[in-house]
Amino acid sequence: MSESTMQRGSPSSLSTPAFVGRAEELSRINEVLVRADRALVLIEGETGIGKTRLVQELLRTHVDVLVVACPAYSRSFTLAPVIDALRDTVGDVRRLSLTPLAGALRPLFPEWGPHLPPSPEALSDPAASQHRIFRALAELVDALAPGLLVVDDAHWADPATLDLLLFLASRPTAAHRIVLTYRPSELEATSNLHRLTGKAPTGTSMLRIGLASLGVDDTRQMVSSMLQERPVTGAFAEFLHARTEGVPLALEETVRLLHDRADLTRRDGEWVRRHLDRIEVPPTVRDGVLERYRRLGAEARGVLRAAATFGDAVDEATLVAMSGLSPDEVSKGLDEALTVLMLEVRGSQFRFRHVLVGQAVYDAISPSEARRGHRIAGEVLEQRERPPLARLAAHFRRAGDVPRWCRYAEQAAELASSSGDETTAVSLLLEVVLHAELLPAELARLADKITYSAAVGVERLHGLVATLRRAVDAGDVAPQVRGLLRFQLGRALSNAGDYVQSRNELELAIPDLADAETALRAMLMLGSPFGTDWSGSRHLEWLDRAQRVEPPVRRSDRTRVLVDRVTALLGLGQPSGWDEAAHLPDDTADAQERDHLVRGHVNLSDVAMLWGRFDVAGRSLARAEHLARGGGYPRVDDLLMLNRARFDWLTGTWDGLAARVEHLADNEDIPPHTRLEPLVVAIGLQFASAPEGTARPRLEHAWELARQFPLEPITIEAGSLLALRHLIAGRLDDALRVSSDALAMVRLKQLWLWASELAPVRVAALLAGGDAKAARSLTVECERGIRGRGIPAAEAGLATCKAMLAERDDDVALAGAAYQRAVDAWSRMPRPHPALLVRERWARHELAVGATEPGIARLSAVFDGLADLGARADATRVLETLAEHGVERSRPWWGGRTGYGANLSPREREVVRLVAQGRTNREVAEALFRSPHTVSTQLSSAMRKLGVSSRRDLVVPD
Structure with a gap:
């Protein structure tokens, strides 16, 4: 090739890349926004894929837009993105016609104080307070009347901002068109963004746009647009596409790197790489950003390091303070950083064009410089009229200033809690407790502030246990402080599911607890029957001891004591627990007491199902759901979903249940011992609805897993289910073995209300094995264990045992009457599935003794009931028996629950x-x-x- 065909050098400057590869997506979005008054557009995609650029193009054709940008703070700040957007947009609030409700905005916009209505009366309930703020913010948004509300990078939004978006989107009278951009891969499982993106509110048109990587042709077009619209070779485009995977940001940064290194040249009118076979392009955006960064002047690098350390939009004066440069040097550095498009300016604030650029620069800063920068950033923020507490905590933590970190973190946690954002509050406290190396007394004090209903995450819970364990084992701790630490360790262990160690720590703590109220809490925890090999009588001893302690003075603390006592008594099968449960308040204006009430109704629904009192369980679930609404307690939400799923399983409401319980069983934010409950329900549904297949080994695994955890009713339930399925399949030895192991656990605890389903399975297995004496003995033992307690589930189980024993007599009428009592007992709760299985056994007994006509009629009714319930595998078994007796039945529901055809079920x-x-x-x-x-x-x-x-x-x- 001659020299004339080759042009040396690279383009003198690079252009901003053209908007390519997204025309179809932009057209679809505009079509929805033009057509609908209420629209929700979801733009999802991974880092650097072009979500923000798509929105920028969209805004070219729309006016009156409110843009809410969610920065990637290390700690999200309550409602900060919305507050910042409204502050920048409103200007003079006096031009808006606002009602007295806007007075609730005074704490959020102190600079508007003289122009806002007076603050309304304070509310003690954080949820009600938050709702009032949401209404006020909605009024402000309505007054602005934006044609479009854009929320960029919604995956970084704080929970309160997402709740506000849900509130805005779901109001039936408001006409809002909302555009969200977010990264699905960065959404927490508990993020409320799932609720917003899962289903459009009524009357809202929803469009979901998933952005994919650019193809080779689009890559070629984009690069050409940066290089003065001159074409690039196909080989060059393919090379860039392979190295950047078609991610626009990575592509842009790579081209800029090549330009800065003078590694571009033109050959025959097309841009190519000078050494395509030798020079390696950095494979990640970070490498590209850092290489560009290192080529900048010292002033620009200093400015970029300061901006990266500040971590948010920053003004020039702050950059001067943080960088150590003079004002002129900062100005020069800003000019260069803006010229190379690493920073952008909005008003008087500077920020990185993309979060990845800022993160790459920050990672290159030396630890000592980072500490100095964070200290200065914190001191700058301290001077603000309304200092951002969570950001102050984050800066001083990274600066190594532990006292100020702890102080601001605790203040930020209190502010978040008072705003109803308990999750953020607990996260802030946990960071301090886990990483600040506190003195023992301070560790115990802050650990007591942790609300476990919001402490989501198994890993952090285990970290808390380890931190408290180290403090307890330290040699120079005063006895009273050690007692407090042991108590907090017992709490943490209990919430982590390690009940045995929890009991050990609590017993050791009580003698050293000088505070009677804390000792009372420990005693009540020891009175709870779940999770240890203690007998029920030993737990009752602790409850009796707690009863002799002076009750707390504060009403919220008395409610906590009542909740703990009721839960323990009913878990122990003590009828007096129902009398005490009647004293639980219906509602409260006190936030702490509301937390205890939510927990109390969650627990009450759980033990009520164990007793078979589903009327109480249903009311308690509904009450807990009402009280927890807007409380910001993800763990409570998980428990409510668990209990609701269990309620639906037991009462026969199986529509859509399988998917719900599978999701819960896979939720790693739920402790493993708690995930057993939805797992067992999922397996039970699988057994009832389909042939054994993978259900049997899965259930055997669940049974072995359950035995590794401390004793709880779910352990017995897993054993009962496995033994029943062995028995139905004719595996008598396996049924006897599993039921024997499960029964040993019940006898150890002497809690026969746990054996409601186990006892009938065990009796059936013993009778099948010819051991009627052992079956009768077990029935007597069970009856003695529940006598006078009024436990419907246990009474139904006992009635089933007696009916099976009655089979051995020749009196069909007597056996029939016994079976009828058992069926009625299960049906009254209602527990339709066990009721149908008992009726099936009754019908099979009738067929076995020659009562063919009533047996066939009863079995046909059982088939209908199982088909309606959705228990296909069980119904198939019954259908086969009917066919053996010459009865043909159709399967109108096969392939789906359509047994009623066009008629209502x-x-x-x-x-x-x-x-x-x-x-x-x-x-x-x-x-x-x-x-x-x-x-x-x-x-x-x-x-x-x-x-x-x-x-x-x-x-x-x-």
Whole structure:
């Protein structure tokens, strides 16, 4: 090739890349926004894929836009993105017509104080306070009347901001068009963004755009746009695409790196790399950014390091303070950083063009310089009229200033808690407790502030246990302080599921606890029957001892004591627990007492299901859900979902249940011993609904897993389910072995309410093995254990045992009466699945003794019940028996639960009846003790069958 065809050097400057490869997405978004008054557009994609650039192009054709940018703070700040956006947009708040409700905005916008209405009366309930702030913010947004609300990088939004977005999007009277950008891979499992992106609010058009990487052709076009619109070779484009995987940001940074290194040249009119076969392009954006950064002048590098350390939009004066440069040097450095497009300016604030650029620069800063920068940043922020407490805590932590870190973190936690953001509050406290190397007394004090209902994450919980353990084992701790540390260690261990060690620490702590109230809390924890090999009587001894301690003075503390005592008594099968439960308050304005009440109703729903009192369980679940609404307690939300799923499983509301429990069983934020509950429910559904397949080995694994954890009812339930399925499949030896192991645990605890389902399975296995004497003995033992306690579930189990024993007599009528009592006992709760299995056994007994006609009729009814329930595998077993006796039955529900065809099922009729009376889905759910999701599914099915599209048109058919 001649020299004339080769042009040396690189372009004198690079252009901003053109908008390429997204025309179709932009057109689809504009179409929805133009067509709908209420629209929700979701733009999702990974780092650097071009979400923000797509939004920038969108904003070229839209006016009156409110843009909420969510920065990547190391700690998200409550409502900060919304506050900043509104402050920058409103200007003079006096031009807006605001109602007295806007007075609630005074703490958020102190600079508007003289122009806002007076502050309304303070509310003691954080949830109500937050709701009032949301209403005030919504009024402010409505007054601005933006044609479009854009939330960029929503994955970094704090929980309160996401709750506000949910509030704005779900208001039926507001016409909002909202565009969200976010990274799905960075969403926490508990993020409220899932609720916003999962389903569009009623009347809202939703569009989801998933951005993929650019193709080779788009890569070529984008690079050409940066190089003065001159073409690039195909080989060069393919090379860049392979190295950057078509990610626009990585592509842009790589081209800039090549330009800075003068590694571009033109050959025959096309841009190519000078040494395509030899020079390696850095494989990551970080490498590219850092190489560009190192080529800048000292002033620009100093400015970039200061901006990266500050971690947010920063003004020039702060850059001067942090960088150690003179004002002129900072000005020069800013000019260079802006010229090479590493920084951008908005008003008087400077920020990185992309978070990745800032992170790459920060990672290159030496530890000593970073500490100095964070200290200065913290001191600058301290001077603000309204210092950002969480950011101060973060800066002083990185500066190594532990006292100021701890002080600001605790203040930030108190502020977050008072705003109803308990998750942020607990996260701030945990960071201090886990990493600040506190003195023992201070560690115990802060650990007591941790609300475990919001302490999500198994790893952090284990870290807390390890930290407290080290403090307890230290040799120079005063006895009273050690007692407090042991108590906190016992709390942490209990929440981590290690009940045995928890009990050990609590017993050791009590003698050293000078505070009677703390000692009382420890005693009540020792009175809880779950998780140890103690007998029930030993737990009762601790409850009796706690009863002799003077009750707390504060009402919220008395409620906590009552909750702990009721839970323990009912877990021990003590009827007196119901009398004490009646004294739980219905509601409270005190935030701490509300937390205890939520926990109390969660626990009450759990033990009520154990007793078989599903009316109480349903009411308690509904009450807990109401009290917890907006409380910011992810762990409580998880427990509510667990209990609701268990309630639906036991009461036979199986629509959509399998997917819910599988999701819960896979949720790693839930401790492993707690995840056993949805796992066992999932396996039970699998057994009832499909042939054994993978269900049997999965259940055997769950049983072995359950035995590794401390004793709880779920351990016995797993053993009961496995033994039952062995028995149904004819594996008698396995059924005897598993039921024997599970029964040994019940006898150890002497808690026969745990054996409601185990006792019938064990008796059936013993009778099948010919050991009627042992079966009768177990039945007597069970009856003695529950006598006079009024436990419906245990009484149904006992009635089933007696009915199976009655089979051995020749009197069919006597056995039938016994079976009828057992069926009635299960049905009254209601527990439809065990009731149907007992009726099946009754019918099989009738067939075995020659009572063919009633046996066939009963078995046919059982088939119908199992089919309606969705227990396909069980129904198949019954169907085969009917076929053996010459009875042919169709399978109208096979391949899906369609057994009623175009007719309403009984459950659908119940829902329609209540909706036709004007009740909401949630009110129907509470009335029928079902989940709102189940009611919604059944209502949709009913409306489809009835051919109506509006709730107003619903009429219960004859």
